[in-house]
Amino acid sequence: MSPSSSIYAYLEKPSMVDYPKHFAAVFFISGCGFTCGFCHNATLMGKKQAGLSWGKLEAACTQFKKEWVNGVVITGGEPTSANDLPELIHFFKERFGFSVKLDTNGSNPERLAECLPLVDYVAMDVKCGFSAYPAVTGFQDIDKIQQSIDLIRTQAKNYEFRTTIIETVHTHEQMKEVREMVKGSKRYALQAFIPRDELPEEQYRTIPRTTSARLHELEALMAGCAEEILIRGA
Numbered sequence: 001m002s003p004s005s006s007i008y009a010y011l012e013k014p015s016m017v018d019y020p021k022h023f024a025a026v027f028f029i030s031g032c033g034f035t036c037g038f039c040h041n042a043t044l045m046g047k048k049q050a051g052l053s054w055g056k057l058e059a060a061c062t063q064f065k066k067e068w069v070n071g072v073v074i075t076g077g078e079p080t081s082a083n084d085l086p087e088l089i090h091f092f093k094e095r096f097g098f099s100v101k102l103d104t105n106g107s108n109p110e111r112l113a114e115c116l117p118l119v120d121y122v123a124m125d126v127k128c129g130f131s132a133y134p135a136v137t138g139f140q141d142i143d144k145i146q147q148s149i150d151l152i153r154t155q156a157k158n159y160e161f162r163t164t165i166i167e168t169v170h171t172h173e174q175m176k177e178v179r180e181m182v183k184g185s186k187r188y189a190l191q192a193f194i195p196r197d198e199l200p201e202e203q204y205r206t207i208p209r210t211t212s213a214r215l216h217e218l219e220a221l222m223a224g225c226a227e228e229i230l231i232r233g234a
């Protein structure tokens with residue numbers, strides 16, 4: 001075991017909203033191969049940063065356990081960029097008995113396949129239709145995204161696909177592509193985009209928050225693509 005884990009930071013306060021039906025501690029892994037201009041975790045994009053020691057992680061988990069936390073969210077950055085992700089999942093589950101949710105952008109199906117038997121819930125971002133992936137995320141290898149969708153749909157214990165709806169990106173045509181990508185899924189979530197001054201690309205900082213009306217319009221468009229369709233942030 002290396003002296004440091006890949007966990008770069010964590011939220012001091014447990015969350016009621018990041019892991020369905022769980023009171024969860026949220027842990028961040030740095031590094032992401034995408035370059036989304038609307039990234040809310042831009043400080044975690046790009047290169048890897050030093051992680052917490054396993055001892056510090058243990059102390060944090062012991063404290064969370066005392067606070068009645070029953071789940072862990074591993075998010076980023078992109079968690080599948082971490083070589084020790086399977087080790088981390090074992091640590092959270094076996095040492096502390098936490099249920100583990102993994103967030104991913106679907107760029108690393110090989111590591112995802114290794115982790116799927118270990119995690120209890122997976123949330124994969126479907127950023128846009130395949131045709132727009134290179135422009136929107138900077139990621140060219142669409143086959144990997146497709147492989148991750150297929151793996152999750154067939155092997156995850158519980159999961160969701162989700163899209164954050166940005167007015168200028170998620171046109172009707174784009175969302176028809178997304179519908180095809182997630183067709184036959186268990187759960188699909190439409191999430192409101194919230195602009196912030198610190199977003200990496202200026203063009204996204206002034207786009208208005210997604211309206212409730214737009215989310216409900218897309219809910220109708222996506223009807224039938226998943227057993228359950230959720231709206232978040234309306």
Ligand code: SF4
Binds near residue numbers: 036077
């Ligand atoms: S995939 Fe997520 S973490 Fe990576 S750049 Fe895009 S929004 Fe940021």
